[in-house]
Amino acid sequence: MPRSKSAPKDRVSRIVGSSVLVPKVTPKTFYGHGIPDIDSNHLTGKLIAVEGADGSGRSTQIARLVQWLEASGHHTVQVGLKRSTLVSEELEQAQQGNILARTTLSLFYATDFADQLENTILPALRAGSMVIADRYIYTLMARDLVRGVDETWLRNLYGIALAPDAVFYLEVCPELLVQRVFAKNQSLDYWESGMDLGLSRDMFDSFLRYQGLMRDTFRRLQQTYGFDIVDGERSPDAINAELQSRIEAVLAGR
Numbered sequence: 001m002p003r004s005k006s007a008p009k010d011r012v013s014r015i016v017g018s019s020v021l022v023p024k025v026t027p028k029t030f031y032g033h034g035i036p037d038i039d040s041n042h043l044t045g046k047l048i049a050v051e052g053a054d055g056s057g058r059s060t061q062i063a064r065l066v067q068w069l070e071a072s073g074h075h076t077v078q079v080g081l082k083r084s085t086l087v088s089e090e091l092e093q094a095q096q097g098n099i100l101a102r103t104t105l106s107l108f109y110a111t112d113f114a115d116q117l118e119n120t121i122l123p124a125l126r127a128g129s130m131v132i133a134d135r136y137i138y139t140l141m142a143r144d145l146v147r148g149v150d151e152t153w154l155r156n157l158y159g160i161a162l163a164p165d166a167v168f169y170l171e172v173c174p175e176l177l178v179q180r181v182f183a184k185n186q187s188l189d190y191w192e193s194g195m196d197l198g199l200s201r202d203m204f205d206s207f208l209r210y211q212g213l214m215r216d217t218f219r220r221l222q223q224t225y226g227f228d229i230v231d232g233e234r235s236p237d238a239i240n241a242e243l244q245s246r247i248e249a250v251l252a253g254r
């Protein structure tokens, strides 16, 4: 007798038994001028941004969220900084050489963001997908703000951005961040230590100061943009449980 090609029984019952929560469509807005000719009523998916410093646990949480969402029947699409097909390689090269002036570097990052917004985020939302962003405009703004870039100019620049359905900022103190980054990479990154700012000649010391400034700036941006500050110093399980329940509320349109 030929072997059955159908799914094993336990798998079938899990699929049949679990109900997929269809995301409730809620109105979407751009922060400013947005992108012309986009009807936000057609953006039926959800955009969720996970923010946080290097080593704050974004990848750890995103991997779990994607697994959970996909298992619950949602198609997911992931985006992140320096991932555009248009300029990501050039941006990496420019940073290696430390050759760009501040404004040009800002515009380069904004271009990378705009490319992903137009070509990945918006089409995915139109198709009803869950888009998970590993960092969003807030990191870009915070990095520039600590370097003295004008806030009004930045807000105007990122007026192109779609306001996400949820933003989670994983807050971890600089002392814990440094331990995690060392354990993971055995070194500190020049830019994530803010070495270009001349805060200290010692990279370790510079990292602590720079990440402290970034945290202060994030807290300030939170007051404008109203995102969720999540205590990232707890266990991955505890953080994940909080994110899941908040995302369930987003899916239910609450």
Ligand SMILES: Nc1ncnc2c1ncn2[C@@H]1O[C@H](COP(=O)(O)OP(=O)(O)OP(=O)(O)O)[C@@H](O)[C@H]1O
Pocket: 052, 053, 054, 055, 056, 057, 058, 059, 060, 061, 180, 181, 183, 184, 232, 233, 234, 235, 236, 239
């Ligand atoms: N809640 C947590 N508690 C303790 N360690 C954690 C926690 N979350 C992540 N880690 C560990 O910290 C390190 C950094 O985590 P992860 O790679 O998820 O962070 P990230 O924010 O994505 O960092 P990067 O900016 O390098 O992409 C990893 O070694 C990870 O295993």
Ligand SMILES: [Mg+2]
Pocket: 058, 059, 060
């Ligand atoms: Mg990561």
